[in-house]
Amino acid sequence: MNEISEKSSRSLENMIRRLPDDIARTLRMMPESMSGSLEEIRFRTGRPVMVYAGGKEYEMYRRDHQNVSAEEMDKIFNLLVHHSAYSYQEDIRSGFVTLDGGHRVGICGRAVTDGNGRVVNIRSITSINIRRGREVIGISDGIVPYLGDGRRAVRNTLLVSPPKCGKTTVLRDLIRNLSNMGYKVGVCDERCEIAGSCGGTYGFDLGMRTDVIDSCPKDTGILMLLRSMSPDVVAVDEIGTESDAAAVERACVSGVSVVAAMHGSCFEDVIRSPIGRFVRKGIISRLIFLTDRPSPGTVQDIRNASGMSLIRPPEMDWHAQEQDDGNGGAEYGEYERVPPEKNRGKKSQGAGR
Amino acid sequence: MIDTLTLKIAAAAVFILAGTAGGRFQAGRLKERVKLLEELIGGMRLFQSEIYYTHERLENISKRLVISCRGCASDLFFQFSEELKRGEGRDTEEIWNSAAGKLFQMHTALRTPDLNTLKTAGIRLGRDDIGGQCAYIGKTAEELQVRLQEARQDSETRSRLFQTLGTAAGCAGALLIM
Numbered sequence: 001m002n003e004i005s006e007k008s009s010r011s012l013e014n015m016i017r018r019l020p021d022d023i024a025r026t027l028r029m030m031p032e033s034m035s036g037s038l039e040e041i042r043f044r045t046g047r048p049v050m051v052y053a054g055g056k057e058y059e060m061y062r063r064d065h066q067n068v069s070a071e072e073m074d075k076i077f078n079l080l081v082h083h084s085a086y087s088y089q090e091d092i093r094s095g096f097v098t099l100d101g102g103h104r105v106g107i108c109g110r111a112v113t114d115g116n117g118r119v120v121n122i123r124s125i126t127s128i129n130i131r132r133g134r135e136v137i138g139i140s141d142g143i144v145p146y147l148g149d150g151r152r153a154v155r156n157t158l159l160v161s162p163p164k165c166g167k168t169t170v171l172r173d174l175i176r177n178l179s180n181m182g183y184k185v186g187v188c189d190e191r192c193e194i195a196g197s198c199g200g201t202y203g204f205d206l207g208m209r210t211d212v213i214d215s216c217p218k219d220t221g222i223l224m225l226l227r228s229m230s231p232d233v234v235a236v237d238e239i240g241t242e243s244d245a246a247a248v249e250r251a252c253v254s255g256v257s258v259v260a261a262m263h264g265s266c267f268e269d270v271i272r273s274p275i276g277r278f279v280r281k282g283i284i285s286r287l288i289f290l291t292d293r294p295s296p297g298t299v300q301d302i303r304n305a306s307g308m309s310l311i312r313p314p315e316m317d318w319h320a321q322e323q324d325d326g327n328g329g330a331e332y333g334e335y336e337r338v339p340p341e342k343n344r345g346k347k348s349q350g351a352g353r
Numbered sequence: 354m355i356d357t358l359t360l361k362i363a364a365a366a367v368f369i370l371a372g373t374a375g376g377r378f379q380a381g382r383l384k385e386r387v388k389l390l391e392e393l394i395g396g397m398r399l400f401q402s403e404i405y406y407t408h409e410r411l412e413n414i415s416k417r418l419v420i421s422c423r424g425c426a427s428d429l430f431f432q433f434s435e436e437l438k439r440g441e442g443r444d445t446e447e448i449w450n451s452a453a454g455k456l457f458q459m460h461t462a463l464r465t466p467d468l469n470t471l472k473t474a475g476i477r478l479g480r481d482d483i484g485g486q487c488a489y490i491g492k493t494a495e496e497l498q499v500r501l502q503e504a505r506q507d508s509e510t511r512s513r514l515f516q517t518l519g520t521a522a523g524c525a526g527a528l529l530i531m
Contacts, residue, residue, distance in 0.1 A: 083478070
């Protein structure tokens, strides 16, 4: 087992051990090919546990019972927050909690609001989605040559893709690459996902010249980094609001390069967003489009500010081979592949045996 | 040769001493209960403050409370912190109850209602926001305060009774022997 996969499986074990014993036991029985490509574990009250790996959906078979009960959901949440929900209060308000190692836990339930309609808590949790934070060293190696502007600076760059296509994984590795190339990188990690920081240490390798401010709103965090850490590059995940755009503008006019990730699936999505005006003005001059086919983190296209593709599709597939196990979704012991059409139009409870 | 009278006097003395010691032991347990409950209430107040001001995880807070609490409260948080360390896959309430049960075995002067009151703190432990958590621990501390008042009354009224009864029982035994 190489160092990366060892680190990855350690991080996965850290996530699994926070779950109730019977679920953890079943997850540990996953074949390596499946655990290696594990993306999400989803719990829904009254429904079976679903596992997403390698772009496929599996239903977990449990010996005692099939569906997740309300009590069990409460226990799962309690365990995930280290028996201390109060200590994650700010995160819970935003609908997610970040675990050690950068795994993000999305939660749904009954929102408790204050007099101003602001969510102050989420109670009676009904859905939990654990998204695995992954570190794939070298995944951004093919992108780096496109970011140079001929001088020493890095071009302002946007990583664009729909959810679950590996934006954060690519951004994390890009930060590591730029940092190790000699750039001082300031990372504003609002959801503690990029660095996977916990207790003052980073769960992921972000390079030797990287400074991270985490749990801080992006607009404030970017300004704090500019004022205090004099970065060459500011990296930020999931931008898209007007306030994010204002902070990006501030960084750009300060002579600092911005590398950011945002949701979207095509060039037009970017142009229509609040960030679009920077692309139209040519301030952001590299747009990297990612896809999950054949695996998350695959580069679909690299475009310049005018929307012109800089690469041709066959040449861009640097990451394509990595996680295709060729299994095609066959049964994996305790797991059975759920075909996409299953449950569509089906009203009954989860597909238990 | 030791004559019968000497033996009887010695046995009577033993009876009186044993009776007095037994009475004092029972009275001592009542006083010990008061002390233990005072320590537990102090511990719960510190627990509340730690959560309110630090917002840290129970694991870290309980480790700190082992040092900052007195007597049985320190034992409680030591047990809790150890159980948390081992308790992967177990619910907080289960872990808290197990720690409280171990404390109950260590300090026998505590009574079942005290244990039950202490266990109520585990019901919402780690499940609420800061305000709810502090309020719930405060509620347990208040309930322990009620137990403390009972224990004080018990100690005042019954400790003298136990001492007198113990000595009287010893004397009665001595008289019977004589």
